[in-house]
Amino acid sequence: MRLPLFALLSLALAGIGSAEAQTLKADYDISLAGIPLGTADLSSTFEGPKYKMQLGVKLTGIAKMLTGGKGAATASGNIAGAQPQPAAFAVTSRSSGDQRTVRMGLNAGTVAAVEIVPPIDEKPDRVPVKDADRKSIVDPISALLMPALVGGMTDSANCNRVIPVFDGAARFDIVLTYGETKQIDKPGYNGPVLVCNARYVAISGHRALRPSTKFMEDNKDMSVWLMPLEGTRLLVPVRIAVRTMVGMSVVEASNLSFGKDSNAPVQAGAIR
Template sequence: MISPRRATWLLRALGGLCVLAFWLAGPTQSSFAQGRLDAQYEATLAGIPVGKGAWTIDISDDAYSASAFGGTSGLLKAFASGSGTGAAQGRVVNGALVSTNYNASTTTSKKTEAIRMVLTNGTIKEFAIEPEPPVDPDRLPVTDAHRRGVLDPMTGSMLRVPGTSDPLGPDACHTGNAIFDGRMRYDLKLDFKRMETVKAEKGYQGPVVVCAIYFSPVAGYIPDRPVIKYLAAARNMEIAFAPVAGTRILVPFRMVIPTPLGVAMLEATQFITTATPPRVAKTN
């Protein structure tokens, strides 16, 4: 039986799970292609459905957009309902995704919160949380330095692999980066674990590269929070990445985080990717 207190802990843990899903490797100067992803995911705890979501990504030759939404379902919804949305837009410059805007909102039975950020070349120029949260003396402060050289979590929804060989391989996991989500600054690091073959109920079936993922909080968090301590200490979290057709971008197909309540998993039930033909310049 899931108690209300444990359900609240699980919501926070699943929130961390989704944040970890939205992260990005460092810039590359390789050529860039165009494509689209339409995916749907289901979250489970110990095999029991607790949430659903969807994720859409559009990439053109000079711009991109990404959006996602999700919410609790099944047994968990009866104890602690919640939903959230996120979106980002930016430019494609020399093959790199350069974020310009990020917005996210979460709604629970107790409150609704919205986060907005404006970025320029990896630096947070503007950000706001509405309603503005009260100052918590236990929260480690975020400095201006912490908001430079970072990625927003939605632009971080894509793992870009340089080069011309098959992007699905061990090298895809040899990376890490800095993320700022509007409140917290943290680092993520990947390590290669194995190759697998997956099959969605609708769409993609084929190989994925499975990476171990490690979470290191830097600033903007409360050190005594159980979910922060748990995620920072975890050494058994993993993500399986699948390719977006027509690009050298990989995105999470499945995520696994063992928790005190059982294994939490976020897995694609639909994963439809299509390559988009490049635009042809008009001639007279």
């Protein structure tokens, strides 16, 4: 469903929040094929249309031994329209003993500069990233914030969207469609969530001949559960499930709080 730009702007800005900062804190459990891998913590601060996000990941057990055990990411920008408009993004990650840092500067969602250390290896099957692929995008952390598209926060139409993601090296779309509405009861939140089916569409920067690329493009076993934030026009994930080549990967919230008092539970009663 597409809405006129002025309608999207008015909907998104109508309830983003007061000038006084409010913070969403969420703790997530990470598992693969039913085996716990670690935890993640997300802190998102909102002040008017501005947002700042910090994500930390800590792995345990074998996953920690193989990857170094942790990673961190930050993002900031403004919420104005159908998606966030990031201004800065940075992530440091470990994989098989290697560490890579990506930093991106953006102007209203259009990439102005990217630094990747160490650089991504050139491969014959890597699809070139075009200039157009760096425009009107969101980074992977800002993509977790989804402004409502229609009046009712739990209206099924709020699932139906395309999220254009650029992580500094690869450009892809996440296509969401409505699946169902569930009631959940978690520490910090008791209420309805939208269950959206998800599809991955590779655009550029990916390895075209990799089996994992084809697997993800054909993957129909992905979903995200979206929770409405009280007093805002934002939906945020409480559960992300993705079928991988070695089993189902699940990131699920274990505790949630939102407000000027960051220990305050998310309220379902005030959802519009």
